[in-house]
Amino acid sequence: MEVRAYQINFFNNKPFDTYEIGSVEKYGYPGLRVYRKVLIKALLAKCVEKNIEIIFGKKFTRILSESEAGVTWEFEYGTVGQAASLVGTDGIHSRVRSYPHPDIEPKFMNVMAIGATIPTNRVTLPEKYALPVTIMSKNHGAYILAPNFPDGSELVIVKQRRVEEHDREGWKDLLADKEGSDDFLRRGVEYFPDIVRQAISAVTQESVSIWPFYQVPKMDKWTSKGGRVSILGDAAHAIPPSSGQGANQVFEDAYTYALMRGQCDGASLDFVLAKWQRGRQEQIDRLIVLAQQMNVRRFPELAQNGINNEVFGTEDFNMEWLFKPNLDKLVQEWLAA
Ligand SMILES: Cc1cc2nc3c(=O)[nH]c(=O)nc-3n(C[C@H](O)[C@H](O)[C@H](O)COP(=O)(O)OP(=O)(O)OC[C@H]3O[C@@H](n4cnc5c(N)ncnc54)[C@H](O)[C@@H]3O)c2cc1C
Incomplete structure (x- = not known):
């Protein structure tokens, strides 16, 4: 199985670009999204098996x-x-x-990602709809939708935001401002197709997370x-x-x-x-x-x-x-x- 991420141009609602994120035929494995704690648990088990002391x-x-x-x-x-x-x-x-x-x-890259997780069953996906997908609007940014867990029962929805560097206090306030991030996630959603609108309406403020990009x-x-x-x-x-x-x-x-x-x-x-x-x-x-x-x-x-x-x-x-x-x-x- 090949896993591809799709880019959809909402301007004409047509996919215009895809890229691989894994392929059993070509590389021997499909694309993988794994929670950090799951990976750490698997690595710790391997260390125990090999008598590596931590x-x-x-x-x-x-x-x-x-x-x-x-x-x-x-x-x-x-x-x-x-x-x-x-x-x-x-x-x-x-x-x-x-x-x-x-x-x-x-160095701060002037970009941060705002994301939230929702149960996938809160969204009616069109038949054979390929995930992960990025849905782009000309003037309103882009939403990324990607399935979590082997059965895809959780969906993460992410939107990137351009933002200036803050001082320590500023970052503290920005990261704590779940309401503002939730608001950003919802802003402009009316310009996007049903699946994005449904996903956003299922987002709760508690599930919103913020990730500033540093290099x-x-x-x-x-x-x-x-x-x-x-x-x-x-x-x-x-x-x-x-x-x-x-x-x-x-x-x-x-x-x-x-x-x-x-x-x-x-x-x-x-x-x-x-x-x-x-x-x-x-x-x-x-x-x-x-x-x-x-x-x-x-x-x-x-x-x-x-x-x-x-x-x-x-x-x-x-x-x-x-x-x-x-x-x-x-x-x-x-x-x-
Ligand atoms: C919100 C978020 C989402 C991400 N999503 C993805 C993703 O989807 N895919 C992906 O590939 N990457 C993702 N990343 C990036 C990825 O997590 C990192 O690239 C990766 O974890 C780097 O691994 P590392 O071992 O170098 O550092 P870390 O995973 O940061 O581990 C550093 C470790 O060192 C410990 N430590 C720190 N200081 C000290 C000290 N003084 N003494 C002893 N121990 C110390 C810390 O406690 C920690 O355990 C994400 C990062 C964030 C923040």
């Missing part, structure tokens, strides 16, 4: 020292950790990142000078979420890091891990372009001449590089480079 309740605060033999760091409340290498996978506001890059801060600026290195401290995942390259790839890229980072780190002796750490970062950055750069292409689809007004197939909607996304990467082969190429 220690909870420790908060990294700072690196104490890095030497040719390893690295020593401090946890909150003064306890100390020590290892041959430390990998910071501590998210977009990474504390580990401040060791190699004290001045790097995530971590590109860094020349994801590894400290001595090679003993690295960052990966959002800590290294949080990207705009429009491509839905943030979580997947952490797995690719971790897998390739482990393969490359296994090839290093103490002296070659810095040199080899620089190759890892270069290889991974290429993938991230392609994803940033993909996210921009997606964003244009979700902000029709961004396209210079309004809804028009000549302007956007005709790119042929070739997704082999994304959905079926041969990571072992890539690592061999990076090592040989």
Whole structure:
């Protein structure tokens, strides 16, 4: 089965663009939408099966020292950790990142997503209606509808909003303002087809969530000078979420890091891990372009001449590089480079 996301131009109510988000025939798996807690539970079960110990309740605060033999760091409340290498996978506001890059801060992308979940049975879907779908209006933005759970019994409805950067207090107020977000979600819905109107009328304020989009600026290195401290995942390259790839890229980072780190002796750490970062950055750069292409689809007004197939909607996304990467082969190429 192939899973495709559909873009519908409500101007003439015709689909004008689709893109793959998985294909059993081509890539070996369909598109997957998985709740974070479900994924974490599955990963924890795998760790138990493989006797990998996880220690909870420790908060990294700072690196104490890095030497040719390893690295020593401090946890909150003064306890100390020590290892041959430390990998910071501590998210977009990474504390580990401040060791190699004290001045790097995530940058707000002036976009946020407002979303809500509803029971799918509150919407009458036309027969054989393909989901997920983005329904676009020339002047009123776009709604994304996507099914959750294996049986599709929950539907998420999302609309993106352009917004200026706020200070800490401003963000606190904006994120707490469920009424304002609910209002934004409903604004202009009369210009959209029945399924959007039905979905919006089923939204309750409690189910509304807000997601500001941040990006971590590109860094020349994801590894400290001595090679003993690295960052990966959002800590290294949080990207705009429009491509839905943030979580997947952490797995690719971790897998390739482990393969490359296994090839290093103490002296070659810095040199080899620089190759890892270069290889991974290429993938991230392609994803940033993909996210921009997606964003244009979700902000029709961004396209210079309004809804028009000549302007956007005709790119042929070739997704082999994304959905079926041969990571072992890539690592061999990076090592040989
Ligand atoms: C609302 C929302 C929706 C999203 N939807 C999608 C989606 O649909 N698809 C997708 O692919 N991605 C999505 N993302 C992005 C995705 O969640 C991230 O790209 C991904 O989780 C990054 O993984 P990570 O391991 O790098 O960081 P995180 O998942 O952020 O994990 C960081 C971990 O480090 C811990 N930590 C932080 N600081 C410290 C410290 N000092 N000491 C010890 N531990 C620490 C945190 O508690 C956390 O457990 C979404 C993100 C958000 C916010």
